[in-house]
Amino acid sequence: MSTAEIQRTDQEILDRAAQDDIDAIAAYNPDPDAVLHEVQDQADALFTWDYEKGSRPRLDKLYEKAKVSQWNAQTDLDWSIEVDPQKAFNIFTEVSNVNTGHWTEHPDSPAKNWGDKEWDQFSVESFAWRLSQFLHGEQGALLCTAKIVETVPWIDAKYYAATQVVDEARHVEVFNKYIDEKIGVRYPVNPHLQLLIDDIINDSRWDMTYLGMQIMVEGLALAAFGLMHQVTTEPLLKKLLRYVMADEARHVAFGVLSLQEVYQDMTAQEVRERQEFAFEAGIRMRDRLLQQEVWDRMGCDVKHAVKHGLDIPDEDQIFSQLLFSKIVPNCRKLGLLDAGDGWLRDRFTEIGVIELEHLEDTGQEYDAFTLDEGTPIPAPH
Ligand SMILES: [Fe+2]
Numbered sequence: 001m002s003t004a005e006i007q008r009t010d011q012e013i014l015d016r017a018a019q020d021d022i023d024a025i026a027a028y029n030p031d032p033d034a035v036l037h038e039v040q041d042q043a044d045a046l047f048t049w050d051y052e053k054g055s056r057p058r059l060d061k062l063y064e065k066a067k068v069s070q071w072n073a074q075t076d077l078d079w080s081i082e083v084d085p086q087k088a089f090n091i092f093t094e095v096s097n098v099n100t101g102h103w104t105e106h107p108d109s110p111a112k113n114w115g116d117k118e119w120d121q122f123s124v125e126s127f128a129w130r131l132s133q134f135l136h137g138e139q140g141a142l143l144c145t146a147k148i149v150e151t152v153p154w155i156d157a158k159y160y161a162a163t164q165v166v167d168e169a170r171h172v173e174v175f176n177k178y179i180d181e182k183i184g185v186r187y188p189v190n191p192h193l194q195l196l197i198d199d200i201i202n203d204s205r206w207d208m209t210y211l212g213m214q215i216m217v218e219g220l221a222l223a224a225f226g227l228m229h230q231v232t233t234e235p236l237l238k239k240l241l242r243y244v245m246a247d248e249a250r251h252v253a254f255g256v257l258s259l260q261e262v263y264q265d266m267t268a269q270e271v272r273e274r275q276e277f278a279f280e281a282g283i284r285m286r287d288r289l290l291q292q293e294v295w296d297r298m299g300c301d302v303k304h305a306v307k308h309g310l311d312i313p314d315e316d317q318i319f320s321q322l323l324f325s326k327i328v329p330n331c332r333k334l335g336l337l338d339a340g341d342g343w344l345r346d347r348f349t350e351i352g353v354i355e356l357e358h359l360e361d362t363g364q365e366y367d368a369f370t371l372d373e374g375t376p377i378p379a380p381h
């Protein structure tokens with residue numbers, strides 16, 4: 001069977017009629033008050049009897065680095081710092097391009113008649129929403145990395161993934177504490193983020209966990225934390241993000257270093273399936289950035305707001321594009337952009353993020369994010 005005969009359509013990949021299907025994008029979390037959410041994990045747990053440590057030197061180096069880079073969310077951060085939500089959040093909203101002419105002046109904008117009071121409220125809601133999605137995404141990473149410990153066949157990767165499980169527990173803890181004690185507003189998980197994490201956990205192929213979580217979700221998180229770290233003047237959040245970023249840079253590197261080896265031996269059809277998965281994840285994350293729950297809480301028509309968000313002209317898309325600044329170069333490094341007929345390149349072009357392909361990939365970048373005193377943090381691209 002040729003590759004062309006078994007390619008899937010957008011309908012099959014995304015489970016909806018069209019990429020920009022407003023009804024599907026504006027969907028809500030069907031059960032926002034639930035305490036538990038169950039996902040079927042289809043993968044086999046693997047033992048290995050090959051215990052030779054360091055047979056994959058780059059993963060071994062990452063593991064040794066992780067062991068000496070642990071921090072404590074309770075004691076390494078000054079939780080006595082008082083946070084003025086309005087001050088901390090307004091700056092971020094201004095920089096994040098939400099408050100541009102497309103929203104403030106465009107005749108079709110659902111926010112065109114808002115005054116300072118509404119924009120101030122929007123800033124707090126939007127910031128609380130972002131941090132809430134980080135929190136839920138961190139729990140997704142916690143579960144996915146525990147899955148990698150079970151499913152990956154290499155001992156060096158099991159060792160490293162075990163350190164990442166501890167990292168992610170700290171991240172869940174620290175974001176939850178910040179939201180709880182300093183903001184007091186939280187949102188349930190966005191349905192597109194949940195859909196993506198469910199797909200990652202549900203998939204039986206162990207390398208898909210890496211692609212979905214380490215490359216796509218954590219790649220976006222690393223870029224988002226970097227932007228927020230750069231613009232916020234709130235000292236507790238700034239330090240918290242700095243600590244989390246040092247870990248996340250290692251996590252993304254773990255994905256790049258592991259998948260490079262796996263993809264080398266795959267058939268064209270197997271690589272195509274990874275391209276489709278990367279595209280699906282890209283769309284889910286674009287959809288999640290439209291923050292429909294915030295527009296709803298602000299009293300706007302959600303479908304109208306989502307459509308208006310999708311219609312933002314290219315010159316105002318800079319912020320959303322930057323969130324893909326780690327994903328696209330890493331997909332390029334893994335050979336996913338141009339494999340086969342360059343299908344993923346075409347799809348990333350359609351969603352306006354292909355220009356980022358030549359930025360630095362994250363395979364080795366984690367050293368630059370180390371927590372050693374005096375090390376300047378790399379600026380977001
Ligand atoms: Fe994390």
Ligand SMILES: [Fe+2]
Nearest residue numbers: 141218248251
């Ligand atoms: Fe992570």
